Amino acid sequence: MPKPSSSSPATPPATPPDPNADVAALGYEEARDELVAVVARLEAGAATLEESLALWERGEALATRCQEWLDGARERLAAVRETRTPTNVSTNDSTDGSTDDQEAR
Numbered sequence: 001m002p003k004p005s006s007s008s009p010a011t012p013p014a015t016p017p018d019p020n021a022d023v024a025a026l027g028y029e030e031a032r033d034e035l036v037a038v039v040a041r042l043e044a045g046a047a048t049l050e051e052s053l054a055l056w057e058r059g060e061a062l063a064t065r066c067q068e069w070l071d072g073a074r075e076r077l078a079a080v081r082e083t084r085t086p087t088n089v090s091t092n093d094s095t096d097g098s099t100d101d102q103e104a105r
Contacts (some may be wrong), residue, residue, distance in 0.1 A: 019054070020061035028069035035062040 038059040041047060047055060056080065 012063040020058055023058075023065045026062075026065055028066060031062045031065040035059055035066060038062065069081070 026034070038055050040057050042052060042059070
């Protein structure tokens with residue numbers, strides 16, 4: 001007769017806390033400066049594989065945060081431009097900045 005197992009049923013390991021959760025609270029300059037430091041450490045090549053992976057993940061989180069800041073700034077600038085653009089002035093719909101005269105050539 002088989003012996004009953006003395007161990008408890010296997011439970012999945014708890015999800016570890018996200019080591020990059022603090023990135024969301026960083027300002028642009030803080031995130032950029034830390035990203036520069038992370039890249040320098042990776043380029044130095046002195047980190048172990050595990051450390052390099054952690055640095056890479058941190059760098060990705062920092063780069064994403066920087067991009068969020070830049071996208072937000074771009075949206076704010078566009079909103080200001082829209083409020084300052086006179087409605088009676090026609091604008092060129094071309095996205096490349098060319099005019100109809102230039103396209104006809």
